[in-house]
Amino acid sequence: MNSMTPQEREAFYDREIAPALLSLSRRCAQHGISFMALAEWAPGSVGRTVNMAPGHSDTLPLANKAVAVSGNTDAMIHALIKEGKKDGHSSIYLFELGVPFEGMAGD
Helix, strand or coil: CCCCCCHHHHHHHHHHHHHHHHHHHHHHHHHHCCCCEEEEECCEEEEEEEECCCCCCCCCHHHHHHHHCCHHHHHHHHHHHHHCCCHHCCCHHHHHCCCCCCCCCCC
C-alpha cells in the first residue's frame, strides 16, 4: 500500500503524470485521435486531460460530462436535458421527460 498523503499524490500527479498525459494528448491530436485520461488521487479529487478530435462521437463528451459533475446523477441529468434542449437528442428517456427531439440551437 502506498503511504503517500493525498496532497503528495496530487503533487506527484501535477509534477509527473499531467505533463505526460498532455504530451500524449497532443500527439493524439496531431493524428486526429480523441483522447481522455482521468486520475483520482483522493476520493473526489481528480485530474483529467481531454482532447476532442474534429468529428468525434458522443462517447468522450458524455464521459467528460460525468467527470465534470463528479458522479452526481441529478447534475448529469440536468446537463443532458440542457444539452438536449439546445442541440437535440435521440433519447427516449429525455423525450419522456419532456425534452423534444429537435434542438433549439438555431433559434
